[in-house]
Amino acid sequence: MSGDKAQREFVSEVEDILERMRDDIARLAEGVGAGAAADPRIVNGLFRSAHSLKGLSGMFGFDAMSELAHHLEDVLDGLRMGRSTLDHDGLSLFDEAVTLISSLVGKLDDDRARSDAEESIATLMERVDAWVAGPTESDGSRESEVDLPAAVLRALTEYEEHRLHENVAAGRNVFLADSDFEILSFEEGLSELNEAIQALGEPISTLPSPGESPDSQIRFSILLATTLDRDSLAEQLDLPAEQLHLVFEGEAQPAALTDAAATEATASEVEPRNEQTPADPGPGSEPSESSLKSISDTVRVDIRKLDELMNLVGELVIQRASIRKIAETLATEPATARVGAELEKVHRSLERKLADLQASVLDVRMVPLRQVFDKISRVARRLRVDLGKEVRLDIRGADTELDKLIVEDLVDPLMHVVRNAFDHAIEDPGERESCGKPVEGRVRIEAFQRGNDVVIQVSDDGRGIDADKVLERALERGLVTEGQELSPREILDLVFHPGISTREAVSTTSGRGVGMDVVRSNIAALGGIVTIESEPGRYTTISMTLPITLAIMQALIVGVGSQRFAIPLNSVRETLLVDPQEIQSSDGRELLNLRGEPLLLRRLSREFDIEPSDAGKLSAVVLGIGDSRMGLLVERLEGQQDAVIKPIQGPVSRVRGVAGATELGEQGAVLVLDVSALVEDALRGREAA
Amino acid sequence: MAAASSFSAEDPVADLACLEAGGQRYGVDVVLVREIVRAPELTPLPRSPELVEGVIDLRGAVIPVVDLGRALGSGSCADGLHVVVLEIDDMVLGLRVDAAVDVLSVLPDSLGEPPALTTAAGYELVRAIVRQPSGHPVLALAPEQLVERIYRSALDREGAA
Structure with a gap:
């Protein structure tokens, strides 16, 4: 399939x-x-x-x-x-x-x-x-074996020359057959002769021949190829043997080939240089005809057109909501209850069809990851040669589908990760041998779907990441302080830090390449996360988790004051009801004890300068980007919804903390939070602007 | 910024869409006006440049809206009835106004340079003053200057953050 x-x-x-x-x-x-x-x-x-x-x-x-x-x-x-x-x-x-x-x-x-x-x-x-x-130069080689007068050779069209080559290469005999025709009826005669030759071999060219023919007659020379020898040819064509000049002697062959040669000739394009050449019979025209028609029934579509379609579907969904309202109003009035019920029925079927339509439009955007993986394996082949390493690249799950826009932007970061694995992670053959590893290194790319996400993992059995060296470098850079307690996971995560160029950090003897921070930000821009796992000397696995599509996402709708916001559900880990008294303050930071772990809190009202309402209880939305967590305090949780995210146009396209907007039914635009920016700001202790 | 508006004192004639904001009359070159919509409910945009009141969803496109009255210092038109959607150098921007009144054809001899004082005070938003035989003059706006201002305040904000 x-x-x-x-x-x-x-x-x-x-x-x-x-x-x-x-x-x-x-x-x-x-x-x-x-x-x-x-x-x-x-x-x-x-x-x-x-x-x-x-x-x-x-x-x-x-x-x-x-x-x-x-x-x-x-x-x-x-x-x-x-x-x-x-x-x-x-x-x-x-x-x-x-x-x-x-x-x-x-x-x-x-x-x-x-x-x-x-x-x-x-x-x-x-x-x-x-x-x-x-x-x-091309005149030289094989034509020299052909005993043809220069005048004849020069007169051949390129195509005829090619057929001559062909036949010579195939080891057939090539004759120049002279034949005299009555001037008045030579056309007929020539075409009869050509037909006869067709049956026995291939007529290559028909050339008028100067020379000693009687006045009322005209002589033609026909260059032809056949497997027959001179005598049988003369007999078959009913021509005197002395009028057949053997110009190239092929190998002796069983006779059966004539048919094939004949079809070959008719199937090829016959150049109309000589009007006498019999017209090409039907089947010959087939190749050119088929080349005009498109073979596949695929249409290439600009993805923006699909965005337009998506928008239209979104608008229809809103129209549908209005229809339902009308149906409900009608249903409550006794006089119109029946019409209302009918309308409601129609509405429900419309709803289903719209859902199908939305799914179809989404489906069109999906492309298999194969395209990306193929590109990568091509690069990998080159890398293997360039680096002089023996590496086997396994690819699994190439049929996993993702939004075309995501796939486009995935190529670079993924290539980067794979290149790192080849370049830095996999040891030289000698080194591998001395570690007792198989000489051939292995890099595996695996893609699979998990819920509404697609996970792409790149694993290698190379030297892994030396956590001590990463930590050492991070200390030098002042990214962590002496005595700071870090879990092994947190240490590995430092590799993604822009301040740490990992090549410096772990040197060529134990390192991964540069630019993991770029990989992380590229993936984050696609609404995805990157995590890393490694064991020194054994393996490194880098996992990229991406939403299947950017066009539509599951959003959690939250409310603060009179406003509402949408949070992409794939970065929501959990939600909790929080009693304001549970919130602890230290150093101006607010924390919540979440199952024994402190969770950094931020209030959305404060972040966005919104007048809070007197809500009493608050809800904490636990946001996660990779291994970073924070709790966002909101006043209301208003449920989940499919949302089509759109950029804000014009001069304010980049408001920190806002990824775009979405429309929710009739309620107008709702802003979508940029979770990675919020989490990043919170962890860096940046104050709300 | 290249003048997106074709409107200038040299033009033989220009059509101005006349808008009311904060009790004053303004004109915007109709070439820039994409449409005028009845003001939908605005979604406030936090952390946005001061001039931007919020965003609206205009048939699938989310565009920022500026309160024209406030932007020009003549009093807010937050309860204004209309949003004038402008397209300036591929940029879409909504202007909240109290009302969109009519379209005015302007002849060159009715155009006056804005008073020196207003330009000196950084009042670069006004390109010209259109004298009217009857009633108040109309201030012809340079909306691209408005966009410029939003950009600048957005950059200031980013720098400050």
């Missing part, structure tokens, strides 16, 4: 690339036609396309395609570097390549068609190489 999906994505991505390539080729053709030099920007674009095509097809194991792309890349590189100049031949090669690949991706499931296409790719690659080598 998932393989299917992956393949569909592959096809759709390849088609996108091919589409771009077609555009670029067309634009280059205009330039070449006008005699201008190739626009380097277009050539570069084409080069990049070929490059992505190579990577993509290689990744999916379509080696022939990948190799062709690789050849194209070489050619384009040559063009880019000015080693060669673009001409129509080169362009038509690109064209053919695009057509070929496009017909190949349409036949991925048809093994026979696939191997046929792959064969054509092989021959196309040869021609690409020949084109790169330049026309003069």
Whole structure:
């Protein structure tokens, strides 16, 4: 199933690339036609396309395609570097390549068609190489084995030349057959002869031949390839043997090949240089036709359009609420009770449909993590070589889906973590051996869904993190004070501190890389958290927990004074009812004894300068970002709700402590709290602004 | 900041949306006006720059709203009936006003430079004074200056925090 999906994505991505390539080729053709030099920007674009095509097809194991792309890349590189100049031949090669690949991706499931296409790719690659080598050189090699007059060779079109090569390479005999026709009826005669040759082999080219034919007659030479020898050919074609000139002698072959050769010829594009050449029968036009049609039924959509859809759904939800109100009003009046009940029924079904609609729109945003993981494994392959380490990368859960926007922003931090594991955590082979570990290091990336979150873990069996060294460095930096009691967890957490560059902290002999603080803030920006676990000499595991989507979240609605706020539920650990007398004050800080542990408290009313109401009891919302905890005191808990979070526009987009706003039914905008900012400020003892 | 408003004394003619705030009449180039909505309930925005009263949800977009009367020091229009939604350099901003009155076509010869005193006092929010044959003059606003001010006070706030 998932393989299917992956393949569909592959096809759709390849088609996108091919589409771009077609555009670029067309634009280059205009330039070449006008005699201008190739626009380097277009050539570069084409080069990049070929490059992505190579990577993509290689990744999916379509080696022939990948190799062709690789050849194209070489050619384009040559063009880019000015080693060669673009001409129509080169362009038509690109064209053919695009057509070929496009017909190949349409036949991925048809093994026979696939191997046929792959064969054509092989021959196309040869021609690409020949084109790169330049026309003069390509005249050399195999044509020298062909005993053809120079005039004939020069008269061949590129395609005919290619067919000649092909047949020579396949070891068939190549003849130049001279035949005289009555001038008045030579067209008929030629096409009859060509048909006859089709049945026996492949007519490559028909050339008018100067020479000693009687006045009323005209002589043509037909270049043809066949497995038959001269005598049987003469007999079959009803031509005198002396009119058949063997120009290339192939290996002796069993006769059965003629059929294949014939179909090959008809299936290929026949150049209309000679009008006498019989018209191509039906099946021959198939490849070009199929290349015009899109094979996959995938549509690429700008994610902002999905946001718009999401907004519309949100508005519909509000409209729905109004309908329910009307239904309720109607139901209470005896005169309209029946209509009210009907309306209520309709309303309920509308509600269900709307929920489905919302779910569908959300589903469209979801993409499997495979895309990211594939990128990472490519980088990992390179890293292995660059670092000279033996590392096995295991990937699990690549089908786990996440919001496209999150996936985009996940690449960098995840890459960073994996790079660290390869670079710093996994020891050199020698070192591993002396520790009694298997020489091959292991890095595992695992993704799975947990509730409304997706967890991505990167584990390695490397040297782990030396807590003592981290602590030492943190002391030097004044991040912790001498004698401060820290749990092992808290010490490891220092690695994420921006003040600590971990490379310095733990040095190259025991370290992880730099920039874990960046990883944490990147993940926090996505509404996620990063935690770390490690045992020196054994392993390190870094876990990133992310919400499945940013478009919609579960929010806890809280109230202070006359205002209400939404708190993302994924950072709410628990809620407690607090008697104001339980709150202890020390050093101007308020604390609560939470099961024996002190919990730092902040009052939302004070943070945001809101007139508190005389509520008596308060509620504490325990917020957690990673291992940091704080309690936010509010007056009311008003339940959970799905919320679509939106940024605040205009010049006030960055108010500290506010992540955005959401609309709740008819009650207008409700601000969504930025929990990580609140927790961070509280822990740093920063006063409310 | 490049003048987002096409409105200037050199223009042959400009259309001004006339607004009332704190008993005074102001004009804003209609080019900048995206729409005028009946004022919905405002959600206060804590820790925000002083000029910003709060935010409203305008069909899915959350935009900040400025009390025009207070911003210009002519008395709050917190009970104002309308919010004028402006779009300035891709920035969306709501102005709470007491009322949106009408649209005024302005001819160049009815335009006057703002009095020197007001510009000296940092009153850069007024771009020109439109004399009216009858009644009070209309103060033509430079709303991008308002945005500028909000930015500055937002930065001050961040710096102070």
